[in-house]
Amino acid sequence: MEIPIGSITIVNSYEMKQFYLILSLFVLTACSRALPEAEVVQQQPEIIPDYRGVIIPCNIAPLNFKLTKPEKSIAVFASPVSEFRIESYKGDFEIPQKKWEKISLEAKGKEIECTIYQYKNNAWLKYSPFSISVSKDSIDSHLVYRKIAPGYRMWSEMGIYQRNLRTFEEKEFLSNRLTNNNCMNCHSFCMQNPDKMLFHQRSTHAGTYIIQNGEIEKLNTKTDRLISALVYPSWHPSGDFVAFSVNDTKQDFHSSDPNRIEVFDNTSDVVIYDVKKREIITDSLLLSPNNMETFPTFSPDGKRLFFCSAPVLPMPESFREVKYNLLSLTFDSQRRSFGSQIDTLYQARQTGRSAKFPRVSPDGRYLLYTVSDYGNFSIWHKDADLQMLDLASGNVDLLSGVNSDNVESYHSWSSNSRWFVFSSRRDDGLYTRLYICHVDEQGRTGKPFLLPQESVDYYDNLLFSFNVPELIKGRIKVDTHKLIEISKYGKPGSLIFSE
Amino acid sequence: MKWKIATFWMLVFAGILSFFCLFNPFIFSQQEEVQLFIPEWYLIKERLLIPGGFYGLVGQSLAQFYKNIDVACFINALIYCLIGILFYLLLQKITSCVYHLFIALIPVFALLKIQLNPSFVLDGAIGFLFMIFFLYLSLLFVKSKWSYLILAITSFFIYYLLGQLVVLYAVLFVFLCFLTRENNWYYSFGILALGCIFSYTGVRMALYIPLTDGVYSLRYQESQLSPESFLNYVWIRLTVLSFILFLIGFLFKKIVEKKELPTWITFLIVGAGVIGYGYYALPDLFDKQNRVLGQLAYMEKQQDWNGILQVVQKEKDPGNINLNYLNMALAKKGELADKMFTYDQKGVQSLIMSWNGTYYLSALFSDIYLMTGNLSVSESYAMEAQTLAKRGGSPRALKNLIEINCRKGDYEIVNKYLNLLRKMPGYASWAEKKKENCLTQLQMQCVHNSFGNKDKLLSLLDMETLWRVQLDESSFNQTAFEYLACSYLLAKDIDKFKTLIEGKYDIYIGKALPVHFQEALALWKLENKTEVLEDPHIGEEYMSKFDQFRKYFIHEASHSDGYFKLQSQYGDTYWFYYYCKQL
Structure with a gap:
């Protein structure tokens, strides 16, 4: 029965209830409408990025992906508890954040199963489902990297960014738009601590910037006593020291080689910087005139220093013959002194290859490093691969499930030692992308996955490479404006040498 | 009367259009080739989220049509004419005078001069246009003190659209309110204060470089790799110029009111000033040299080799870069060794001059080395051009990279670049055709065999050796041979x-x-x-x-x-x- 009141008509409540019941049924039916009748295809769909069979942390952003052919499609994501679906006209699936978080938590320690339906040639096809394993191990909340175009001699826009791995939020730590287009690199954190870090700026506003709990110190590290300003860094776990290499580096280009660019050192050494006393400590074992020492890294207990070393050879003629060994020696942080015995972990002459970028997992169990046929700047070597040494047993894992037939190079560990992130050029051979890989307690690695992005076309459109990925336990909290002011106008401190 | 004003501005439009078409339409082609504008929503959204992203987006959206230089001339003539009209309307707010039509031409002349600088981008004109548009709207709207409050609120909107330009807008707004004796004009200082706060907040949050960087010299601005700083430089100077012109308008108003000067003398002074400034704004020698370079680069893109020969032939003393274009054109026509010395050559640098680290030379060298078969060297220069392009990349460099990597068989990277170009309206059809060619090459397995024992580091090779490498029977390149032979002749x-x-x-x-x-x-x-x-x-x-x-x-x-x-x-x-x- 209708009761008109002015221009509003109120429908009898019983009839109202009936109306709403029918409406609800309609809505529910629409929401849970059945999946289409489809012909089953006995293969998995081809997706980009390839997230099939990967192991992911429970706290990672949604793994948005697209089908290789843009067709009308449906993706059904199922955990042991629930499922949801996404429909797309173009075959690209951007997963809602909340739904992804829910399903990831539900599938923690288990798998998310994804089934794809695709409408092709006026019929639906149902592909074999693929799984995404959700590890119980979480990953650090943020990832820091530099983005730079893969240039040759010149550079333009670049910046250091921090990415929240749980979401797609990427924030500028510092961009060279704001610092007169200079160069910035080698960001490094003490035990994944965002409150204790350093990085370099080159060319304009040159210096090493050490940031501790928001306090910024600018250092002029160029001296006559060293062959260069301080280069590749590695923090001592105490935060009291930083190992640096000093390198006389040259870049050259191949006239006809798939590797395009060659970067080599004419000479290099390793020094230790005492952060509190602002002193450089040197040792003859690390400053040998007949060898090139580089890529220092401390063990997580701070008692050993790992580094790479190769005999000095005439350059650039002998660039293909330079092969780096992986060595270590003890370090006494109280006395600020080194042991006299050098241990060899990777013998280049025996293997015929060259090692670089040693990184020990925070639990001290594994040593991850990169090998290539020669040299030390492996991002331009298509043969560069990762290897992992079990420091307890001495076994070497060639990581065949992790490496590709293209470059795998720089890498770093998560604070819980269960994940590492690495640079790879497997997608197109030129632009470096970041992959994350799981390592369990037994040292078994999973299939790595590409750092997820909100837009499925992100990597297609991006003409920048990702450099030096470093996982950190929280957000870097620094006043960027203050950092810029100090860069431009701050008076740098000088290095002094411990005698 | 209105039809006379409309006619005046139509003539101005025609004059500006003629200037662009006759003097240097090629500069638009140069601006187009140093930007990579990918019209994808998530990229556009990213830019719109930052204050000031709007005008840059408009500028780059329009610049992608610069491939057709006639369209580019039209777009720019329209924008500059609109700037002139709005400026005239602002001057009319001070007082209504006919000679304001001529004073309003001065900022147009200033922009015509500035846009000849290779560091300038269309965003600069778009930003200024919107700024004076909002200025005019604000003056129309301001009536009571409450209108100032509403304008204060809308200044945030202006900040969102124009970024730090809101400060310059506010400065001119205060000044115009004073000159036009608006009621409670001093409330406009509130808008200036807000503008400064917004701008400072953006700088404090490290969203952009400070507007004050624009006070540095032209040389400093040209040394910066991105156009942001140069645009600040342009806007500050246009604002100062606007300030002076509004003041002149106000002073003339006083003089005319007091009948201290006959009207015809006022017109004479204004006319002399406009002509004088117009003379100052005429292209100088540097602009003319750039014009020639722009023309050569454009003709190269059009593959108009005869055009290049004609242009260089007309020059009394062609520079090395012009000769590089000339000799490349001769080589493309197969006439290098027949006609090279009919032109005024100047040594080996006439073939390939020393690289100066600029975009245009990198792009040219990439073309030359591609022609002589030195794929790696060509690729290196194409990558430099791609890096040095001021607005995110260069479609011209990408085209070379596609060609090079197609010949090398690196199809993943070819696909990446082709997919990028397919998204750009001016290059979509080229990219589609190229994709078919590359697929055919793949099927025929026509991969340039540039690897193997011949590899050497380029620091160990001189130019002579680079060309010699292309003379092997298996990969003989006739152009490389003629370049090598001609280099010996040039070196005597x-x-x-x-x-x-x-x-x-x-x-x-x-x-x-x-x-x-x-x-x-x-x-x-x-x-x-x-x-x-x-x-x-x-x-x-x-x-x-x-x-x-x-x-x-x-x-x-x-x-x-x-x-x-x-x-x-x-x-x-x-x-x-x-x-x-x-x-």
Whole structure:
């Protein structure tokens, strides 16, 4: 029965209830409408990025992906508890954040199963489902990297960014738009601590910037006593020291080689910087005139220093013959002194290859490093691969499930030692992308996955490479404006040498 | 009266359009090729989220149509004309005068001058246009103190659209409110304060560089890799100019009101000022040189080789970069070794000059080395061009990279670049066609075999060796051969030339050697006093002509005008270059 009141008509409540019941049924039916009748295809769909069979942390952003052919499609994501679906006209699936978080938590320690339906040639096809394993191990909340175009001699826009791995939020730590287009690199954190870090700026506003709990110190590290300003860094776990290499580096280009660019050192050494006393400590074992020492890294207990070393050879003629060994020696942080015995972990002459970028997992169990046929700047070597040494047993894992037939190079560990992130050029051979890989307690690695992005076309459109990925336990909290002011106008401190 | 004003501005539009079309339409092509604008929503959204992203987006959206330079001339003429009209309307708010039509031309002249600078981008004009548009709207709206409050709120909207330009807008707004004696005009200081707060907040949050960076010198601005700083420089100067012009408008108003000057004298002063400023804003020598370079680059893109030859021929003293274009055009036509010395060459740098780390030279070198088959070197310069392009990349560089990597068989990277270009309206059809060609190449497995034992580091190779590498039978490149041979001729090293040509007579079987090669061989024979002068590779006419040249040279060399006489008779020969040109 209708009761008109002015221009509003109120429908009898019983009839109202009936109306709403029918409406609800309609809505529910629409929401849970059945999946289409489809012909089953006995293969998995081809997706980009390839997230099939990967192991992911429970706290990672949604793994948005697209089908290789843009067709009308449906993706059904199922955990042991629930499922949801996404429909797309173009075959690209951007997963809602909340739904992804829910399903990831539900599938923690288990798998998310994804089934794809695709409408092709006026019929639906149902592909074999693929799984995404959700590890119980979480990953650090943020990832820091530099983005730079893969240039040759010149550079333009670049910046250091921090990415929240749980979401797609990427924030500028510092961009060279704001610092007169200079160069910035080698960001490094003490035990994944965002409150204790350093990085370099080159060319304009040159210096090493050490940031501790928001306090910024600018250092002029160029001296006559060293062959260069301080280069590749590695923090001592105490935060009291930083190992640096000093390198006389040259870049050259191949006239006809798939590797395009060659970067080599004419000479290099390793020094230790005492952060509190602002002193450089040197040792003859690390400053040998007949060898090139580089890529220092401390063990997580701070008692050993790992580094790479190769005999000095005439350059650039002998660039293909330079092969780096992986060595270590003890370090006494109280006395600020080194042991006299050098241990060899990777013998280049025996293997015929060259090692670089040693990184020990925070639990001290594994040593991850990169090998290539020669040299030390492996991002331009298509043969560069990762290897992992079990420091307890001495076994070497060639990581065949992790490496590709293209470059795998720089890498770093998560604070819980269960994940590492690495640079790879497997997608197109030129632009470096970041992959994350799981390592369990037994040292078994999973299939790595590409750092997820909100837009499925992100990597297609991006003409920048990702450099030096470093996982950190929280957000870097620094006043960027203050950092810029100090860069431009701050008076740098000088290095002094411990005698 | 309104129709007269409309006619005036239509004439101004026609004048600006003519200026662009006649003087330097090629600058728009240059601006288009240094930007990579990918019209994807998530990229557009990213830019819109940052205050000031709007005008940059508009600028780049329009610039993608600059591939057609006529369209570019039209767009720019329209924008500059609108700027003039809005400026006139602002001056009319001070007082209503006809001579304001002429004063309003001054900022237009200023922009016409500035836009000739390669560092300038359309965003600069768009930003200024929107700024004075909002200025005009604000003056229309301001009536009571409450309107100032509403304007204060809308200043946030202006900040969102125009970024730090809101400060300059607010400065001019305060000044205009004062000049137009608006009620409670001092409330406009509140808008200025807000503008400064917004701008400072953005700088404090490290969203952009400070507007105050724009006070530094032009040289400083041109050294910056991105256009942001240069735009700040332009806007600050346009604001100061606007300030002065509004003040002039106000002072003339006072003078006219007090009838201190006859109207015709006012017009005379204004006219003289406008003409004087217009003269100052005329293109200078640097602009003219840039114009020629822009024209050569444009003709190269159009593959108008004859056009390039005509342009360089008209120059009295062509620079090395112009000669690089010229010789490339000759090589493309297959006439390098026949006609090179009919032009005024200046040594080996005429073929490839020293690299100066700029975008345009990198792009040119990439084209030259691609032509001579040096794929790695071409790729290196294409990558430099891609890096140095001021607005995110260069479609021209990407096209070269596609070609190079197609020949090398790197199809993943080819696909990436092709997919990018397919998203850009001006390059979509080219990319589609190229994709088909690349697929065909893949099927035929026509991969350039540039690898293997021939690899060396480029620091160990000189230019000569780079070209020699292309002379192997398996990968012989005729252009590389002619470049190498011509480099010897330009260096006057005819012994090396002779050795080179002797090993490669077979490539000219059935046809005569190029003209300059015959001239050089004739020269070599007589210089080396060889007994047998006849040579099947040298036409008889060259031997006798050279003999005549030598006699004429001996006769005329001692005369003061001998050089010019020799030039008029033999200026198009290698002999003249060899004997008379000082390197």
